[in-house]
Amino acid sequence: MEHVAADADIAPVAALIADPTRAAILTALLGGQALAAGELARMAGVSAATASAHLSRLLDGGLVAVVRQGRHRYYRLAGHEIAEVLEVLARVGGRPAVRSLRQSRQARMLEEARTCYDHLAGRAGVGLFDRLREAGCLAGEEVTPEGERLLGGLGVDVEGARRARRRFAPECLDWTERRAHLGGALGAAITAVLFERGWYVRGPVPRTVNVTEEGREGLAALFSGKELTSHTPVT
Amino acid sequence: MEHVAADADIAPVAALIADPTRAAILTALLGGQALAAGELARMAGVSAATASAHLSRLLDGGLVAVVRQGRHRYYRLAGHEIAEVLEVLARVGGRPAVRSLRQSRQARMLEEARTCYDHLAGRAGVGLFDRLREAGCLAGEEVTPEGERLLGGLGVDVEGARRARRRFAPECLDWTERRAHLGGALGAAITAVLFERGWYVRGPVPRTVNVTEEGREGLAALFSGKELTSHTPVT
DNA sequence: CGCATCCTTCGACCTGCGACGAAACGTGCT
DNA sequence: AGCACGTTTCGTCGCAGGTCGAAGGATGCG
Known part of the structure; x- marks a missing residue:
C-alpha cells in the first residue's frame, strides 16, 4: 500500500x-x-x-x-x-566535460546559435530577445503595439500565436547562456519566419543554426527602424 | 565515439x-x-x-x-x-489512476491547496494568482505600484524577491488545474508570509495545506481594499 | 553507563533491460 | 519481377542496480 x-x-x-x-x-x-x-x-x-x-x-x-x-x-x-522537460533537465544536469577538439568546436557552435525545439536559443536567441526588448516590443509577457507593428511587418502572425493553446511569450532560460531568450508560441512563430525568409539556416551539426548574409542585413534593417522590403514567402 | x-x-x-x-x-x-x-x-x-x-x-x-x-x-x-524538474515531468507524466477511496480524498485535498516546493499551488494557488491580477497587482512578469503597496502592506519583501537570483514572478502551471499560478521568488515570498501569519497551515497529507479562519478573513479584507491590522510576525 | 532509537553499511539474491547479429518485413527503383 | 535499402522483430547474452535482513556506528535519554 x-x-x-x-x-x-x-x-x-x-x-x-x-x-x-x-x-x-x-x-x-x-x-x-x-x-x-x-x-x-x-x-x-x-x-x-x-x-x-x-x-x-x-x-x-x-x-x-x-x-x-x-x-x-x-x-x-x-x-x-517534451522539449521543455529536456531543457529543464539539462539545466540541472550541469555541463559535461568536453573531450575532443571536434567536440569543443561543436560546443562553440551550439553556444552561438541553435534551435531549442522550435525557437531560437544560444547567443543568437538571447541577442534577438534583448533587441526586441530594447526596441520596446515586449512588456512582461505581452507584445506592445510597437512590437505588434514591427513583428507584423516581418510577417509574424502575432494574433495566431496569442490564440495558441500553449503559453504565449514565456522567457525560456537555457543552460549555455545564463540569460533568457524568447520561447512559447511567439518565439516559435518568429523563428519560423526567420527560417522561411532564409535569414537563418540549419547547420551541419544537429541542433546548430547559422545566420545568413540576408539575415544579418535584414535584422539590422529591422531594428534600425526602416521598413522591410516586400516579403515573398516560400511555399 | x-x-x-x-x-x-x-x-x-x-x-x-x-x-x-x-x-x-x-x-x-x-x-x-x-x-x-x-x-x-x-x-x-x-x-x-x-x-x-x-x-x-x-x-x-x-x-x-x-x-x-x-x-x-x-x-x-x-x-x-529540482522542484521545477519534478513539476515539468509530472505535467507530461499524465495523471495516474486513482485506486482507493482514501486516495481519492487525498487527491481532492491536493487539488484544493498544496505547496509546490516553496509556493502555493492547486485551486488556492490559481485563485490567489487571479485575485492579484484582478486587483491590478501584476503586469506580465512585473509588479505594479499598486501591487507593491498591497504586498508591502501584507509584509512581503518585494524588493528582496526582485534581487533574488531566480526568476522573479514566472507563471507556473501545474498538472491538476490547467491554469497558471504564481511561482518564482515572489511566489515563494508571498507564500512564506501566508504561513508566517498563520493564514495557511500544513495539512496531515504530505503536500497539502489548509486555509485557516484568519486566512479567509485576511485575504477577503486584503482584496476588498481595506488596510490590514498591524502585523506581528512569529519569530 | 546502558538501553533505545535512528540511520547507514555489508553481503547476497534476483530481476530487468540494453546490447548485438541474423533474419524477416515492407517499400522504392529499374 | 527482382534487387537494394531502411527498418523492425527475434533470440541470446551479460551486467547494472534495486531489495532485504542483519550487523555496525552514532546520538539522546534516564
Whole structure:
C-alpha cells in the first residue's frame, strides 16, 4: 500500500529519458527537425536494431511521434512539453566535460546559435530577445503595439500565436547562456519566419543554426527602424 | 565515439528520478518540508536500508540536501530547480489512476491547496494568482505600484524577491488545474508570509495545506481594499 | 553507563533491460 | 519481377542496480 498521495507518475517518463542512448536520441531531436531512424542510430552510436527498440519505447511512452515517408520513418518530439522537460533537465544536469577538439568546436557552435525545439536559443536567441526588448516590443509577457507593428511587418502572425493553446511569450532560460531568450508560441512563430525568409539556416551539426548574409542585413534593417522590403514567402 | 554534439548530460539526472521509490521520495519532498529518512522510507513503502541507499544516491547527484539534527537526518530538495524538474515531468507524466477511496480524498485535498516546493499551488494557488491580477497587482512578469503597496502592506519583501537570483514572478502551471499560478521568488515570498501569519497551515497529507479562519478573513479584507491590522510576525 | 532509537553499511539474491547479429518485413527503383 | 535499402522483430547474452535482513556506528535519554 502506497502511503504517498496520488500524484502524477513521473518515474516512467524519467525512465525513458534515463538511458544514455535514448537521451542522445531525444537531444538530437531537440533541434526540432524530424530525423530518420537510421540517422538517429548513427548519432547515438548504436546499431539500427538497438535504436529501433529505443524508438519503439519512446513512441509507446508518448515522447516522440513518427511519420512514415516511403521506406523512411521520421521521428520527432511529440510536443513542446517534451522539449521543455529536456531543457529543464539539462539545466540541472550541469555541463559535461568536453573531450575532443571536434567536440569543443561543436560546443562553440551550439553556444552561438541553435534551435531549442522550435525557437531560437544560444547567443543568437538571447541577442534577438534583448533587441526586441530594447526596441520596446515586449512588456512582461505581452507584445506592445510597437512590437505588434514591427513583428507584423516581418510577417509574424502575432494574433495566431496569442490564440495558441500553449503559453504565449514565456522567457525560456537555457543552460549555455545564463540569460533568457524568447520561447512559447511567439518565439516559435518568429523563428519560423526567420527560417522561411532564409535569414537563418540549419547547420551541419544537429541542433546548430547559422545566420545568413540576408539575415544579418535584414535584422539590422529591422531594428534600425526602416521598413522591410516586400516579403515573398516560400511555399 | 559520440557523434552527438556536446550537451548537458541529462541521462544521469533522469536516472535518479527514474526509479519509482526515488520518485516517491522526491515527490514527498516536493511539499517543501524537510523529512527524516525514516519517514521517507515509510512513505515510499520500502525498508530503511533501501531508502538510505536511495537517499545516498540522491545526495551524490545533488538532488537533495541533508541537515543532521540529533539522531535524525532531515532531507529536503536541493533547490527550486529540482522542484521545477519534478513539476515539468509530472505535467507530461499524465495523471495516474486513482485506486482507493482514501486516495481519492487525498487527491481532492491536493487539488484544493498544496505547496509546490516553496509556493502555493492547486485551486488556492490559481485563485490567489487571479485575485492579484484582478486587483491590478501584476503586469506580465512585473509588479505594479499598486501591487507593491498591497504586498508591502501584507509584509512581503518585494524588493528582496526582485534581487533574488531566480526568476522573479514566472507563471507556473501545474498538472491538476490547467491554469497558471504564481511561482518564482515572489511566489515563494508571498507564500512564506501566508504561513508566517498563520493564514495557511500544513495539512496531515504530505503536500497539502489548509486555509485557516484568519486566512479567509485576511485575504477577503486584503482584496476588498481595506488596510490590514498591524502585523506581528512569529519569530 | 546502558538501553533505545535512528540511520547507514555489508553481503547476497534476483530481476530487468540494453546490447548485438541474423533474419524477416515492407517499400522504392529499374 | 527482382534487387537494394531502411527498418523492425527475434533470440541470446551479460551486467547494472534495486531489495532485504542483519550487523555496525552514532546520538539522546534516564
